[in-house]
Amino acid sequence: MSSEISPGTVRNGVALGVILMGLVVLVSNIAVGYPINDWLTWGAFTYPLAFLVTDLINRVFGVRHARRVVYAGFVVGVVLSVFYADVRIGLASGSAFLVAQLLDVTIFDRLRRQSWWKAPLISSLLGSAVDTALFFSLAFAGTQVPWVTLGIGDYGAKLFMAAALLVPFRVFIAMLPAHLAQTSETSSA
Numbered sequence: 001m002s003s004e005i006s007p008g009t010v011r012n013g014v015a016l017g018v019i020l021m022g023l024v025v026l027v028s029n030i031a032v033g034y035p036i037n038d039w040l041t042w043g044a045f046t047y048p049l050a051f052l053v054t055d056l057i058n059r060v061f062g063v064r065h066a067r068r069v070v071y072a073g074f075v076v077g078v079v080l081s082v083f084y085a086d087v088r089i090g091l092a093s094g095s096a097f098l099v100a101q102l103l104d105v106t107i108f109d110r111l112r113r114q115s116w117w118k119a120p121l122i123s124s125l126l127g128s129a130v131d132t133a134l135f136f137s138l139a140f141a142g143t144q145v146p147w148v149t150l151g152i153g154d155y156g157a158k159l160f161m162a163a164a165l166l167v168p169f170r171v172f173i174a175m176l177p178a179h180l181a182q183t184s185e186t187s188s189a
Helices: 006-030 046-060 062-083 087-111 118-140 147-164 166-173 178-186
Strands: 035-037
Touching: 006 046, 006 062, 006 087, 006 147, 035 178, 046 062, 046 087, 046 147, 046 166, 062 166, 087 118, 118 147, 147 166
Parallel strands: none
Antiparallel strands: none
């Protein structure tokens, strides 16, 4: 990370990332309990925002701070989900979230110097695949929930969302002050 970013800016950015991550996880863990049909739940449309948050933090502040947001978001998300969503869903979500988000951070960091869209798209697609497989198998295996079809539908929605979220990713990065935008292209740890 460049020394041009003030510690206060980093602290505020990371804190905002943690808050957003906790909210995304909580809302998604509640929304997954509301199926649209046998192939899809509302959580498929909210959870991809977690990858957007991680990727923006990674691009602007670097991999070290993105991992901090993932770890803190994991704690906040699991604690809130245990109180406001089903415990099994909260624990399955937390496990899948941690593995998938850390994978996303690592892949994004390795691709960060390529075309602007490759790092967020590829890292989100691969992270979403891992998240979907882990979450649905842990949360619903052995239940009457059609978890395999829900997982397939969920991943399809996440593919769509990963592509659609490239627009706000690009807009946000374009709106950054010049010193942050420059740093965001070269941040690594």
